[in-house]
Structures are given as C-alpha cells and as structure tokens.
Amino acid sequence: MRTRVPAAIAALALAGGVLAGCGSASAPSPPAGVDGLVIPTPDPDPADFVAAVDNPWFPLAPGARWEYAHAATGQPALVLTVEPGPEVAGVATTALVRTHADGTVERDLYAQDRDGNVWWFGREGEWQAGSVGAEAGLAMPARPRFGDGFRTATAPGLVEVATVRAVGEPVTVPLSTYQRTVELVVEKGVEGAAGMRVDVYARGVGLVRTDEAGLVAYDEAR
Known part of the structure; x- marks a missing residue:
C-alpha cells in the first residue's frame, strides 16, 4: 500500500523537529481520516497488512453474525457472516458473506492495514484487486472524519x-x-447504471443499518 505525507504535515514535522531542539514544541499529530492514503491503492504491500480485521467500526471476527430486517415490514432483508478468505494480490483476506432475502450470496474480501484502515480487495466471482485493472479501495478508515470521501472500489465497469x-x-x-x-453515503456506478445507499456503523458492532434495513440480531464471534 502506498502512503504519502501531505506537504502541510511534512512542514509541521520539520518545524516540530526544529522547535523540539529548543524544548518548546510537542510532536506532530499523525494524519487523521484519509490523510496520507493513496485510494485506491494500485500496489498493496502484504507487509503493510495484519491478519485480523478489528477496526472498531468494521470488525470482522470469524464466526460473527448480523441479521437485518426491513423497517416498514419487519421482513428479513440480509444476513452477514464472517469466514476466512483467500489470498488476494499477496494479502490474506477475510470474507464477509452477504446472504440476501432472495437467496443471493456475495462474498466480499477485506484486509486491514497496520494503521487500522480496512480495504476492500474484491468480490468473489466478480473482481479482485490486482486482476484486470481492479484496485483495492477503502471500506472504512481507522479514524472516520466528517466530510471525508474515498473510493471503496475500482474495477472494470x-x-x-x-x-x-x-x-x-x-x-x-x-x-x-x-x-x-x-x-456513510455510498454512491455506486456499474455498467452505466448509478445507485446510492446509506450505511450506518456503530462502534464495536459494525453495520447496524443499510438503507431501510436495520439490525435485529447480532451474535459476536465465540
């Protein structure tokens, strides 16, 4: 994964180093939100990633289960479960399995970098980072900040x-x-069509609402 240091932060670090010699300045703060990240990342380095996805906003512990229902009707809408995923572009991933009410199943592949940012590495059977021009996008920053915008996926179409x-x-x-x-407001374009959804994540739980479907049951990993 490539990172960059914005000029303002680099300047602050330099100034901090000079002033620190005088004993009058504190160390500069680390980048916040999506600062310093290249999104999407064209060449993820496996050494930049860790085995577990434990971002508090987007925790993916194998064995966890979330169940959602439509707010208006109470009918089942979606079930999420977590499983180990395959290696993608040299990075070990975690699979979030989405089972929709109509029986459709999607397996989305995620990995977390050392700073706690969660990256979307693909959807099995559709696209994977590093293949046919697809690149890993950001699913959830380590420190989400109001107003931040970022690509969650880039793949052909x-x-x-x-x-x-x-x-x-x-x-x-x-x-x-x-x-x-x-x-998060998520805008999606695929093969000329556009769509939008609103996802809400709760700290320590993960996704609690997606559009009009709300969380009705949550089983933590055992």
Whole structure:
C-alpha cells in the first residue's frame, strides 16, 4: 500500500523537529481520516497488512453474525457472516458473506492495514484487486472524519465512492439505540447504471443499518 505525507504535515514535522531542539514544541499529530492514503491503492504491500480485521467500526471476527430486517415490514432483508478468505494480490483476506432475502450470496474480501484502515480487495466471482485493472479501495478508515470521501472500489465497469456524512449521531434500529456511529453515503456506478445507499456503523458492532434495513440480531464471534 502506498502512503504519502501531505506537504502541510511534512512542514509541521520539520518545524516540530526544529522547535523540539529548543524544548518548546510537542510532536506532530499523525494524519487523521484519509490523510496520507493513496485510494485506491494500485500496489498493496502484504507487509503493510495484519491478519485480523478489528477496526472498531468494521470488525470482522470469524464466526460473527448480523441479521437485518426491513423497517416498514419487519421482513428479513440480509444476513452477514464472517469466514476466512483467500489470498488476494499477496494479502490474506477475510470474507464477509452477504446472504440476501432472495437467496443471493456475495462474498466480499477485506484486509486491514497496520494503521487500522480496512480495504476492500474484491468480490468473489466478480473482481479482485490486482486482476484486470481492479484496485483495492477503502471500506472504512481507522479514524472516520466528517466530510471525508474515498473510493471503496475500482474495477472494470465499477466505481464506488463513499462519503462520511455524520459521526456520533444517535441511531435507533430494532435491536438497540447506538450513540457512537459513523454514517456513510455510498454512491455506486456499474455498467452505466448509478445507485446510492446509506450505511450506518456503530462502534464495536459494525453495520447496524443499510438503507431501510436495520439490525435485529447480532451474535459476536465465540
């Protein structure tokens, strides 16, 4: 994964080093939000990634299970489960298995870098990073920040972009009310068609609402 240091941060670091010699300045803060990341990343380095996906906004522990239902009807909408995934572009991934109410199953592949950012490496049977021009996009920053925008996927015929629309807004779903949340607006373009959805993540739980479907059951990994 390529990283870059914005000029302002580099300048601050330099200034901090000079002033530190005088004993009057603190160390510069690390980049926040998506600062310093190249998104999508064209050449992920396996050494930059860790085995587990434990970002508190997007935790993927094998064995965990989330169940969602439509708010208006109460009918089942979606079930998520977590399994070990294959290696993609030299990086070990974790598979998030999405089972829709109509029986459609999708296996999305994710990996987390050493800074805690979660990257989307592909969807089995559709695209994988490093193949046919596809590149890993960002699924969830380590430190989501209001207003941040980033590509979640880039592949032939597919471009998906997410924007952080809210941080810390209370959200109520059938299972509970969550105070510590991140809301993403996701715009998707595929083969000339466009679409949009709103996803809400709760700290320590993960996805609690996607459009009008809310979380009704959550089983942590055992």
